[in-house]
Amino acid sequence: xxxxxxxxxxxxxxxPSTTQTTISPITGKPIVTRPLASSTSSLDSAVEASHxxxxxxRKVPLKERMAVIEKGIKHLSARSSELAxxxxxxxxxxxxxxxxxFSTFEDRGMWLxxxxxxxxxxxxxxxxxxxxxxxxxxxxxxxxCLLVGAWNFPYMIQVNALIPALLAGNSVLLKPSPxxxxxxxxxxxxxxxxxxxxxxxxxxxxTPSQMDNLVGHPKIPFVSFTGSVANGKRVEKTAAExxxxxxSFKMVGLELGGKDAAYVRAxxxxxxxxxxxxxxAFFNSGQSCCAVERVYxxxxxxxxxxxxxxxxxxxxxxxxxxxxxxxxxxxxxxxxAANIREHIKEAVSHGARALIDESEFPEAKEGTTYVAPQVMxxxxxxxxxxxxxxxxxxxxxxxxxxxxEAVKMINDSPYGLTCSVWTKDESAFNEIVDEIDTGTVFMxxxxxxxxxxxxxxxxxxGRGISLSRYGFDAVTRAKSIHVRIP
Numbered sequence: 001x002x003x004x005x006x007x008x009x010x011x012x013x014x015x016p017s018t019t020q021t022t023i024s025p026i027t028g029k030p031i032v033t034r035p036l037a038s039s040t041s042s043l044d045s046a047v048e049a050s051h052x053x054x055x056x057x058r059k060v061p062l063k064e065r066m067a068v069i070e071k072g073i074k075h076l077s078a079r080s081s082e083l084a085x086x087x088x089x090x091x092x093x094x095x096x097x098x099x100x101x102f103s104t105f106e107d108r109g110m111w112l113x114x115x116x117x118x119x120x121x122x123x124x125x126x127x128x129x130x131x132x133x134x135x136x137x138x139x140x141x142x143x144x145c146l147l148v149g150a151w152n153f154p155y156m157i158q159v160n161a162l163i164p165a166l167l168a169g170n171s172v173l174l175k176p177s178p179x180x181x182x183x184x185x186x187x188x189x190x191x192x193x194x195x196x197x198x199x200x201x202x203x204x205x206x207t208p209s210q211m212d213n214l215v216g217h218p219k220i221p222f223v224s225f226t227g228s229v230a231n232g233k234r235v236e237k238t239a240a241e242x243x244x245x246x247x248s249f250k251m252v253g254l255e256l257g258g259k260d261a262a263y264v265r266a267x268x269x270x271x272x273x274x275x276x277x278x279x280x281a282f283f284n285s286g287q288s289c290c291a292v293e294r295v296y297x298x299x300x301x302x303x304x305x306x307x308x309x310x311x312x313x314x315x316x317x318x319x320x321x322x323x324x325x326x327x328x329x330x331x332x333x334x335x336x337a338a339n340i341r342e343h344i345k346e347a348v349s350h351g352a353r354a355l356i357d358e359s360e361f362p363e364a365k366e367g368t369t370y371v372a373p374q375v376m377x378x379x380x381x382x383x384x385x386x387x388x389x390x391x392x393x394x395x396x397x398x399x400x401x402x403x404x405e406a407v408k409m410i411n412d413s414p415y416g417l418t419c420s421v422w423t424k425d426e427s428a429f430n431e432i433v434d435e436i437d438t439g440t441v442f443m444x445x446x447x448x449x450x451x452x453x454x455x456x457x458x459x460x461x462g463r464g465i466s467l468s469r470y471g472f473d474a475v476t477r478a479k480s481i482h483v484r485i486p
Contacts, residue, residue, distance in 0.1 A: 020178050020205060025092040025330045025369045026321060032090070034181050034205045040213060046202055047219050050144045050171040053199035058141050058169035062120060069166055070113055071194035076155075076187060077106035083186055085322075090180045091151050092329040092369070093284055094321040105155045108467070111451040112163040119472040120168055122481075136481035141169035142221045142251065145475055146214055148235075149184065150226040151177035151332065152287045158187060160455065160466035161224040161253065165475040166191075170222075171200045173214065179332060181205055215250075216242035222475060224253040226289075229460045232256040253464030253474050255457065257389045258289045258417035260438075262446060263406040264305055265423040266298040273422040274308030280420065280446035281395040282316065282373055285331050289461075290418045290440075290447050294386050295397045296406045302399045306377060309397065310355050313373050318361045330369035331392050337369050340392035344374055347383040347396070352376050381412055389415070403428065407435045416458035420446035 022032040037043050057065070076083075084098025093101075123137040145165040149158045154177065165172050174184035184203040191201055206214065215223055215238040225235045232254040239250040262280070264273045280292040297305045321329035331337050348354055355375045358364055364372035371392055379386050379396040386396045400406045410419050420442040421429050429443045439456040442448070449455055454468040465471055 020181070022090060022179055022181055023333075024089055025332050026089065028334075028369070032181055036205050036207055037210050040210075043204070043206075043210060043213055043217075046173065046204060047144060047214070047217055049199040050173055050202055051219050053197060054141065054143050054169070054171035057166075057171060057197060057200055060169070062116060062167070062169075065167055065169065066113055066116055068195045069163060069191070070110070072191035072196055073106055073109040073113070073163070075194045076190035077102050079186070079190065086182055087154070087180065088321050088329075090182065091154070091332060092321055094323075094326045094329045096324050096326070097284075101153065101155050105159045108156070108159045108449075108451045109163045112159075112467075112471070113167065115469050115472070116164075116167045119164075119469045120476070132485050134481075134483040134485060136483070138479040138481055139168065139472065139476040140479040142475060142477055143170060144173060144220045145170045145222045145224065146173045146175065146217075146220050148175045148211070148223070148225045148227065149177055149180075150289075151179035152284060152289075154180040154183040155187070156449075157226050157255075158183065160449075160471065161475065162187070164466075164472045165222075166196075166200065168472060168476045170475055172202075173220070174201060174203050175206055175211065175214070176203065178205070212238050215239055216245070218242065218246040218248065220250070221248070222251045222253075224255075224464075224466070224474070226255040229256045232462060251464075251474065253466065254462035255289065255455070255464075255466065256460060256462040257415055258291070258457070258461050259293050259387070259389050259413050259415045260290050260418045260420075260446070261410040261413070262292045262295045262420045262422065263400075263403075263410060264295065264297040264301070265403070265406075265421065265425070265428065266300045267424045267428075268301070268422040269424075270301050270304040271308050274305055274312050276444070276446065277420070277422070278309055278312040278395075282313065282328065282393045283447065285328055285371070286373075286393040286395075287332060287336075287391055288447055290449075291391075292420065292446055293390055293395060294409075295395060296400045296409050297397060298406075299399045299401055302397075306355070306375070306397055309395075310375055313356060313375055314360060316361075316373055318363045318370060318372060328373060328393060331371050332369070334367070334369060336391065337371050340371050340390055340394060341366070343383075343385045343388070343390045343392075344376070344394060347376055347379055347385040350383055352379045352383060352385070352396070381409070387413070403432050407432055411435075411437045414460045417461040418442065418446070420444075 080102035126135045176184035188201045318328040319326040358372040361372035373393040376396045416438045418440040419438045454465045
């Protein structure tokens with residue numbers, strides 16, 4: 001297994017100069033082999049072709065760009081029955097959830113499309129000042145955008161920056177996760193079939209050193225990266241070194257890790273909270289940057305919430321993701337499975353209790369990618385299961401006495417992506433929402449990206465914004481136009 005910008009991927013580089021092979025998390029067998037970029041000069045050629053395509057595309061009127069991009073979105077979405085099975089094979093999510101990946105791609109893409117004219121149109125400012133001047137703020141495209149995707153929700157993640165970048169008049173280089181290499185190729189196929197000019201989207205399969213070369217390339221002004229904190233820091237460092245070398249600064253968007261918390265207040269219905277929190281913790285086998293990984297419950301309803309959580313988790317069906325009844329598939333790799341099991345064992349060795357008997361999930365076996373879902377109590381923040389990103393079907397639950405204690409526990413983390421508060425009292429929610437150090441705070445919802453709201457993190461969860469009208473700011477620059485009327 002190679003070192004990678006996608007540390008959890010179960011991928012091997014057969015020959016670092018030639019190919020990469022993706023290993024199925026379902027069977028452990030090779031399923032896709034793709035050629036890697038052949039040389040630095042070939043990467044330079046790809047960037048030059050992308051830059052030339054951008055110079056032409058930015059001159060195309062916005063309405064015409066919108067028409068082509070809408071066709072591309074619809075074309076990809078219409079292929080869901082074809083593409084969902086191959087996605088399951090690459091990353092192991094149960095097939096019953098496959099179509100949702102593509103419907104969400106379409107929903108987010110169309111929302112962003114419908115915002116384009118407002119987000120990208122000229123803004124007249126100071127028009128009430130009769131001083132002979134006209135002032136305009138214009139959103140100008142930045143050029144070549146490098147979008148580095150992740151494997152866990154690969155189409156849904158890619159759409160967040162892809163659509164604004166193209167709408168704004170930029171070109172795009174897609175670097176997919178080596179675990180889901182076909183995703184970028186399918187996106188490119190669909191948009192080119194819809195009429196997108198050649199080279200506006202290019203798919204590149206890269207070694208880590210080739211990735212560094214692109215991140216630092218002087219003709220790539222914007223990099224969007226989704227992945228681990230360690231590799232996010234690598235991107236940031238490489239971009240900073242490029243600024244020193246070439247004398248120009250890059251814009252870098254980083255969507256990194258999470259250890260997202262849920263807080264269940266005393267006034268919440270335990271069954272309602274349990275059902276929703278469990279879904280937020282275990283969907284996609286817990287492999288989501290904004291999955292609920294730690295839960296704080298008011299002491300007055302703690303036992304009842306834990307009881308409901310355990311009951312809900314026991315209803316999951318772990319097994320072959322090709323089967324419609326399966327609700328929990330394998331995790332992405334043997335490495336990831338071993339890490340998840342290590343977090344559980346470490347917590348138990350320090351006094352935590354695991355409430356799910358693994359014998360109820362016979363498909364879960366040591367040395368495989370099939371991991372039983374687990375609920376843990378008697379946990380604390382000294383344990384990895386409550387402090388480090390587990391990225392698997394495990395959740396720890398702690399008892400708290402007050403809102404103040406809950407907020408303290410929520411903020412006691414190096415991460416800050418999302419937090420959910422479960423309560424019937426909106427005024428109580430509003431009293432604590434500004435005290436919570438995360439990019440998103442939910443009330444009675446979790447593990448969800450709303451396209452009209454900025455997707456952003458704080459602390460080690462990253463920086464920058466995707467989605468919402470503000471997501472267009474990442475792939476454009478403000479250009480001031482100051483006109484004097486004689």
